[in-house]
Amino acid sequence: MLTNWKTFAVVLAVATSAPALAKKPPTIPLECGKVSGFKSEAERQYMDQASGGGNIYIVNLTYIGKKPATKRLDTALRDCLAVAIKMDGSKDILATAWFRKRDGANYYDDDMLHPHGGMNYISYVASKKAVEVRSLRKLK
Secondary structure, three states: OOOOHHHHHHHHHHHHOHHHOOOOOOEEEEOOOOOOOOEEEEEEEEEOHHHOOOOEEEEEEEEEOOOOOHHHHHHHHHHHHHHHHHHOOOOOEEEEEEEEOOOOOOHHHOEEEOOOOOOEEEEEEOOOOEEEEEEOOOOO
């Protein structure tokens, strides 16, 4: 569950340190996050305890070549969360946005986008059945 900031920090570290992983975890392509005039791709990965993820899903939405405005990016992430929730809403889902400078570039070089601010993230909390923007700061 993503209610603990330390759990989120571990998940985010695993998700953003792809070069440290010997191979990319298996992913499922998603049809979501489309913004007119922008090329994108979306996928869902399962992160289990063995990989340091705490049995959650991570949705990665990557824009290629140019970045959409923050408001559009938030809408796109929420769209991808809705698709992932329909697939399996029994686990928490962390949504992340990425930018790849050009088509065909290595995904390890993607830059993370922060549409909700550098210390905030958007996720689906299965126990509440709700999508929330949360802060990485320690929760009380």
